[in-house]
Amino acid sequence: MTEADDRDAALAAIVRLAAAHRLTPAEVAAAIAAAPDGNAAAAPSRQVSALSRLLAYLGATFTFAGIGIFVAIEWSTMTSAARVVATLGAGLAAFAMGMLAVRDSRFAIAATPLFVLAAALEPLGILVAFDEYAGGGDWRHAVLAMSGAMALQQLAAFWALRRTALLFFTLLFGAAFAATGMDILGLDGGLIGLTVGASLVSLAAAIDRTGHAPIAPYAHFIGSGVGLAGAFDLLVDTAAEPLFLGAACGVVYLSTHLKSRALLIVATAAILGYIAYFTADRFADAVGWPLALIAFGLALIGASAAAVRINRRYIAPGRAPP
Secondary structure (H helix, E strand, C coil), X not given: CCHHHHHHHHHHHHHHHHHHCXXXXXXXXXXXXXXXXXXXXXXXXXXXXXXXXXXXXHHHHHHHHHHHHHHHHHHXXXXXXXXXXXHHHHHHHHHHHHHHHHCCCCCHHHHHHHHHHHHHHHHHHHHHHHHHHCCCCCHHHHHHHHHXXXXXXXXXXXXXXXXXXXXXXXXXXXXXXXXXXXHHCCCCHHHHHHHHHHHHHHHHHHHCCCCCHHHHHHHHHHHHHHHHHHHHHHHCCCCCCCHHHHHHHHHHHHHHHHCCHHHHHHHHHHHHHHHHHHHHHHHCCCCCHHHHHHHHHHHHHHHHHHHHHHHHHHHHHHCCCC
């Protein structure tokens, strides 16, 4: 990317943030004028912030690893109540600590790792509680209750704190709740994947226009992957199977419209994966199999070149890298 492209991407990012936070041009100009040496002063601050964030995430990782190892070692000797406390209790404690850390500037950097830790331990603890105390039944009902409770908790916390990580977990648990509910109702797995995936992509497109844009690429990646997997499940071994390529190409077009590298990556992988599946399914036992491999290799080269070209022409100039 040239210097001009970098400047255009930076300006686009500033415009997007100003619109998300309802800042006027006069306010932006006043802030810039008030900090003429901002770049020199910000560099050490960014380094300290990055180090603090790294230490916070490492601390959460070691904490999670310690809890996991301890529970695994002592699991067979624990009572049902102890198992629930070691999982759900630890998750609730991490969530409460995260809520408190947000309100104290000294520990605010640790809030997100604590929320991540809670989002891993609480669902596990809820499922452990169902396994220990429920009298059998359909496991999907336990997953439905868990994902619904977690989605409501994360949504309420996001509404109160406006933390981007909480919005991301709300999307994930909400998607799990919707998918499990549709599965209980007896809907086809492919239709569930297509519906949930399309919903996640749509929500990510809306979130990308807000101050929580950093999570949009992840939601785009998960949503497009789930949606295309659902489309493949619906179309495979039917007369309409080639339409899957059309769906994947549609996601490529959508990536240019939304300027999303995540969508472009998933769509390109889906196209190449389908070509690999098709050639292996149709030509594996034929004399033309080596020719099919050559054709597949050329398709890989062509698709990669096309993806790079699309990224440079339609995605990279319009926004800073996610």
